[in-house]
Amino acid sequence: MNAARLARGLLRPGTPVAAGLAAFRHGLALASTLPGCPIVQPLRPHMIEPMRMTSTFDEMWGRGMGQAQSSDCEDAAPGLQVQAARPGRLTQAQTMYEGLRPPYRAFDDWLRAENPARLLKKQREAEEVFRLTGITFNVYGRAEAAERLIPFDIIPRIISGREWARLSRGIEQRVRAINAFLHDIYHRQEIVRAGRIPVEMIARNAAFLPQMIGIEPPGGVYTHIVGIDLVRTGEDEFFVLEDNARTPSGVSYMLENRETMFQMFPELFSRNRVRPVSNYPRNLRRSLAACAPAATAGDPVVAVLTPGLYNSAYYEHSFLADKMGVELVEGHDLRVMDGRVAMRTTTGYKPIDVLYRRVDDDYLDPLNFNPDSGLGVPGIFDIYRAGGITIANAPGTGIADDKAIYSYMPDIVRFYTGEAPILQNVPTWRCNEPAALAYVLDHLPELVVKEVHGSGGYGMLVGPTSSRKEIAAFRDKLLARPGNYIAQPTLALSTVPIFTRAGLAPRHVDLRPYVLVSPEGVTITPGGLTRVALRKGSLVVNSSQGGGTKDTWVLEE
Amino acid sequence: MPDPLRLTVRHVTAYDYDAPVPWGLQQVRLTPKPHKWQRVHRWSLEVEGGRKEAHFEDQHRNAVDLVSLEPGATALRLICEGEVEVTDTAGIVGPHGGFCPLWLFEKPTARTEAGPACLRLAEAVQAEPRPLFRLHDLSAAVSDAVRYETGVSHVGWTAEDAVTAGHGVCQDQAHAFIACARALGIPARYVSGYLLMEREEQDASHAWAEAWLPDLGWVGFDPANRISPDSRYVRIATGLDYAEAAPVSGARTGTGGERLTVAVEVRAQ
Numbered sequence: 001m002n003a004a005r006l007a008r009g010l011l012r013p014g015t016p017v018a019a020g021l022a023a024f025r026h027g028l029a030l031a032s033t034l035p036g037c038p039i040v041q042p043l044r045p046h047m048i049e050p051m052r053m054t055s056t057f058d059e060m061w062g063r064g065m066g067q068a069q070s071s072d073c074e075d076a077a078p079g080l081q082v083q084a085a086r087p088g089r090l091t092q093a094q095t096m097y098e099g100l101r102p103p104y105r106a107f108d109d110w111l112r113a114e115n116p117a118r119l120l121k122k123q124r125e126a127e128e129v130f131r132l133t134g135i136t137f138n139v140y141g142r143a144e145a146a147e148r149l150i151p152f153d154i155i156p157r158i159i160s161g162r163e164w165a166r167l168s169r170g171i172e173q174r175v176r177a178i179n180a181f182l183h184d185i186y187h188r189q190e191i192v193r194a195g196r197i198p199v200e201m202i203a204r205n206a207a208f209l210p211q212m213i214g215i216e217p218p219g220g221v222y223t224h225i226v227g228i229d230l231v232r233t234g235e236d237e238f239f240v241l242e243d244n245a246r247t248p249s250g251v252s253y254m255l256e257n258r259e260t261m262f263q264m265f266p267e268l269f270s271r272n273r274v275r276p277v278s279n280y281p282r283n284l285r286r287s288l289a290a291c292a293p294a295a296t297a298g299d300p301v302v303a304v305l306t307p308g309l310y311n312s313a314y315y316e317h318s319f320l321a322d323k324m325g326v327e328l329v330e331g332h333d334l335r336v337m338d339g340r341v342a343m344r345t346t347t348g349y350k351p352i353d354v355l356y357r358r359v360d361d362d363y364l365d366p367l368n369f370n371p372d373s374g375l376g377v378p379g380i381f382d383i384y385r386a387g388g389i390t391i392a393n394a395p396g397t398g399i400a401d402d403k404a405i406y407s408y409m410p411d412i413v414r415f416y417t418g419e420a421p422i423l424q425n426v427p428t429w430r431c432n433e434p435a436a437l438a439y440v441l442d443h444l445p446e447l448v449v450k451e452v453h454g455s456g457g458y459g460m461l462v463g464p465t466s467s468r469k470e471i472a473a474f475r476d477k478l479l480a481r482p483g484n485y486i487a488q489p490t491l492a493l494s495t496v497p498i499f500t501r502a503g504l505a506p507r508h509v510d511l512r513p514y515v516l517v518s519p520e521g522v523t524i525t526p527g528g529l530t531r532v533a534l535r536k537g538s539l540v541v542n543s544s545q546g547g548g549t550k551d552t553w554v555l556e557e
Numbered sequence: 558m559p560d561p562l563r564l565t566v567r568h569v570t571a572y573d574y575d576a577p578v579p580w581g582l583q584q585v586r587l588t589p590k591p592h593k594w595q596r597v598h599r600w601s602l603e604v605e606g607g608r609k610e611a612h613f614e615d616q617h618r619n620a621v622d623l624v625s626l627e628p629g630a631t632a633l634r635l636i637c638e639g640e641v642e643v644t645d646t647a648g649i650v651g652p653h654g655g656f657c658p659l660w661l662f663e664k665p666t667a668r669t670e671a672g673p674a675c676l677r678l679a680e681a682v683q684a685e686p687r688p689l690f691r692l693h694d695l696s697a698a699v700s701d702a703v704r705y706e707t708g709v710s711h712v713g714w715t716a717e718d719a720v721t722a723g724h725g726v727c728q729d730q731a732h733a734f735i736a737c738a739r740a741l742g743i744p745a746r747y748v749s750g751y752l753l754m755e756r757e758e759q760d761a762s763h764a765w766a767e768a769w770l771p772d773l774g775w776v777g778f779d780p781a782n783r784i785s786p787d788s789r790y791v792r793i794a795t796g797l798d799y800a801e802a803a804p805v806s807g808a809r810t811g812t813g814g815e816r817l818t819v820a821v822e823v824r825a826q
Binding site for chain 1: 661797
């Protein structure tokens with residue numbers, strides 16, 4: 001590497017993004033007005049447009065690289081400095097850009113030596129890999145895109161070993177608290193008796209499953225698999241946005257993203273000591289097996305229950321079963337037999353010890369829950385209650401990841417662990433409280449308002465990026481059913497670089513680490529799934545709403 | 558306190574199917590709850606035409622058997638036999654036990670949602686300031702409003718259906734009592750069980766209701782007989798309504814019809 005490039009490439013840790021502007025060398029397609037320096041437009045407050053489900057990927061790449069402007073530095077790729085992401089109306093605070101942080105240094109050196117045209121080719125190859133592998137994601141209610149590819153970005157999200165150590169301590173603390181909370185809620189409800197959570201939060205909660213009362217799940221585990229959605233706002237500031245204690249999805253993307261990066265850029269993994277994620281399926285199987293019920297004879301038999309081919313996450317269900325080396329089954333493959341739940345195989349029925357189900361509680365057992373369900377197994381919940389099978393995650397765990405319960409998580413962590421929470425919770429207004437509702441109604445343009453039981457980024461209002469009309473319409477919904485909503489301040493979410501036809505650009509991200517729980521302990525795969533809002537300025541990272549994903553690296557310390 | 562009564566029970570539930578049934582499962586709640594005031598000396602549940610798959614306690618601590626039909630069965634027989642000793646406590650069952658929070662018994666279920674008819678009944682007894690007396694008044698009011706008559710109501714009826722129709726069986730009266738008690742803010746639950754009557758051979762098991770009062774705990778009310786249960790009553794299962802305490806509930810495949818015959822014999826020793 002020549003000295004001049006080395007000098008240009010030096011990234012100063014902690015340099016504010018704005019200050020890095022002068023050092024910004026190349027945009028791949030940015031119009032240049034100043035000699036040698038592309039013009040940088042501050043991000044405008046973003047207006048959410050009617051969603052188009054033709055992939056964001058196509059929009060990004062459709063016009064190709066041919067229009068890339070020449071500059072005086074064509075010989076080198078851009079490095080990780082990008083135009084400043086001015087938060088506009090979003091927040092007063094500075095948005096943290098992660099791309100200039102120390103963990104990215106080795107990657108940045110590599111990137112600077114790369115030919116942009118080769119990167120573009122690689123990005124396209126990556127897309128092709130995903131298409132061929134068949135990783136797709138169904139978006140409900142959108143006929144024009146029954147199967148859609150989730151866009152993948154080739155710039156990894158990089159987290160240092162030190163940052164991860166602290167994060168994983170916080171995650172483990174939170175997940176242990178969630179399991180203690182679930183056991184308590186389905187037994188003595190000490191936390192309610194102690195006055196730390198109002199009884200209505202449980203009594204009026206549709207996610208509370210009375211049939212779970214008094215049940216001791218095998219191994220004492222309720223949430224065998226948890227996904228904790230985190231966002232970053234500063235150097236050591238991570239907020240939990242959401243806990244996913246039912247059936248968190250997306251882990252197949254974590255694995256495929258890494259696999260794809262290995263294929264595309266093997267050299268990167270000799271330059272960076274990246275902690276592996278590929279043992280997730282093995283850990284998952286071991287963790288599930290460790291929760292086998294008393295009725296198990298010999299090596300625990302694990303299976304994955306899917307609602308079937310038409311489920312949006314079917315790919316992931318079959319992927320995980322395949323990687324774990326276990327059967328993928330549907331409800332009609334299973335039946336109650338000899339006090340167990342058995343699956344039909346080519347050699348007859350075989351009892352299942354642990355069922356990793358990707359079917360919602362309500363559809364799990366028509367005998368005990370929704371009688372119209374054709375996806376479940378009649379009587380499975382009775383076999384569960386009799387100790388004949390482990391259902392992972394346990395039914396009824398939704399009471400722990402409900403967005404109204406979320407606002408009590410700091411208390412929940414303190415109550416069950418006796419420790420101060422390591423991870424922060426986003427301050428939350430519960431709109432069922434009159435004072436909170438009044439505040440929220442007065443500040444809608446600044447707030448994010450979510451449905452208590454919503455998911456997938458649907459049914460929410462992102463005040464700062466919504467039009468007056470949208471806000472007015474949401475106000476009516478809020479007034480009609482205040483208890484259905486919570487509100488949070490708009491956080492200055494960190495951004496990371498993504499690769500666009502116009503060069504690198506900062507986009508908001510979150511991070512979903514995957515956590516396995518068994519009597520043997522809590523296992524957190526280093527990294528997780530980074531979801532990125534591909535639309536400029538957007539804060540919505542959900543894949544159903546045009547979000548993409550990235551490989552996530554945790555570096556060895 | 559009068560001497561406990563020793564009751565022998567024989568209860569046969571018979572399903573006869575018009576065509577062989579390929580597959581079927583039944584949840585069976587036919588084992589009496591042992592209790593301070595109800596000692597179970599012996600009890601057996603035998604299954605013909607099916608097999609017991611699993612046994613567990615549900616959230617109300619009812620003993621439940623999951624029974625599968627033999628593939629191709631044309632009949633299923635559930636035969637209960639046993640001996641239970643019951644103490645007369647004037648209907649008082651006592652403190653709430655188990656992990657089900659009391660608020661669960663204050664929330665209406667689909668079958669116990671109080672509509673205008675139930676609310677009128679509840680309002681009519683509201684004037685009585687003493688809670689226990691108010692509940693006795695309610696039991697009598699339900700008994701008047703829902704005349705006991707077999708063969709007119711449907712197993713799927715709600716409390717409101719029964720009060721509107723003006724007649725029903727013990728299940729409907731229990732639902733009506735529960736709906737009204739909950740509308741008055743009093744926790745209430747459904748009880749299924751047996752009753753010693755002059756006529757020893759009966760063609761159905763019995764059902765009544767219990768309400769919870771701060772000083773007494775759970776107290777039983779039987780609107781069908783306008784009394785609180787005494788030593789002639791055997792408690793089998795409890796639940797928020799019939800659906801959670803039903804002696805038998807299940808699902809099966811096969812298109813043919815079925816006939817259900819119930820024979821209950823309760824004798825005092």
